[in-house]
């Protein structure tokens with residue numbers, strides 16, 4: 001196992017993991033849905049509400065000043081974490097979903113005209129499909145799915161073909177598939193899309209927790225993610241965009257904070273990032289997310305990713321003895337997400353039998369209904385790992401799954 005990473009010490013940072021569920025030690029394998037929070041994040045939230053709670057940017061007192069400084073320092077921490085060229089390129093949102101809606105309704109409306117095309121792989125999360133459908137409908141544009149190969153990788157030959165045959169204005173692609181774990185070649189896809197004159201949004205909801213993200217190296221125009229999948233709080237997320245694009249885009253919502261001057265004759269807007277942050281923001285959430293990225297930097301995300309890869313290999317090896325378990329999708333590169341079916345059984349029955357043994361996984365369509373239709377499956381069962389999981393978790397999962405198969409098949 002990875003020598004520089006102490007999995008036991010790291011695991012002890014996550015108090016929620018230390019509990020029993022249905023009479024068994026909890027084995028949390030639902031990390032693609034949301035990750036658990038380390039003590040450092042819980043304490044940052046507690047400290048903010050106990051000591052620094054105030055509204056930001058407009059207070060004339062010491063506590064408001066502290067809250068504002070912590071809030072803006074959080075933006076700087078996140079900007080550094082994703083290697084943004086400028087702090088003001090980090091816009092706070094509620095999460096990935098809101099970030100994509102923001103880009104669709106501002107940038108999308110600005111650039112899309114009748115018969116323009118948005119390309120989105122079949123394997124996307126609904127959050128990276130529906131907002132584009134909405135803006136396409138409003139602008140008379142079209143959304144075309146990019147097919148997958150046999151192994152469920154994005155079909156790059158088909159992608160090239162679509163780029164050459166259509167007036168593609170936007171390509172929106174996830175860095176890592178939440179349903180199958182596929183690591184998509186987003187830098188390649190971005191380079192091809194840019195060469196064809198399209199703008200690129202990368203959905204980093206899953207990718208951000210499984211790689212060191214460098215938004216400048218990726219070369220896309222927008223990168224979006226949620227705090228809660230990165231050991232941070234729910235209700236906070238990030239839209240990173242290139243400054244010149246953010247400057248050119250109209251605001252998303254109107255209200256306080258996003259304005260420069262208001263009169264009944266007209267309103268002028270604040271500069272980025274504030275132009276996109278109408279109303280009182282999620283101050284505690286931003287501070288909690290900064291605590292999460294600082295925690296991950298201290299643990300060493302690179303070492304954490306290596307540990308998770310080793311665990312995934314151990315899981316695949318351990319499952320090879322269970323003839324009834326069928327992996328769905330066999331991507332060339334994947335993170336610690338294992339989507340599977342046990343033929344002749346329903347995924348929700350597997351989920352229930354595992355829950356009875358203290359194992360938390362997810363079952364269903366994983367907000368990827370077009371992918372499930374494409375694969376012709378009703379849904380899957382999904383075990384998703386994080387760096388705080390260990391070999392005992394995998395052993396417990398495999399044993400419980402074996403037992404469930406014995407009962408159902």
Ligand SMILES: Cc1ncc(COP(=O)(O)O)c(C=O)c1O
Nearest residue numbers: 095096097125127174178205226
């Ligand atoms: C790939 C992907 N995109 C988007 C989302 C939506 O994230 P949120 O619900 O935090 O906005 C998720 C959540 O599961 C996801 O996995």
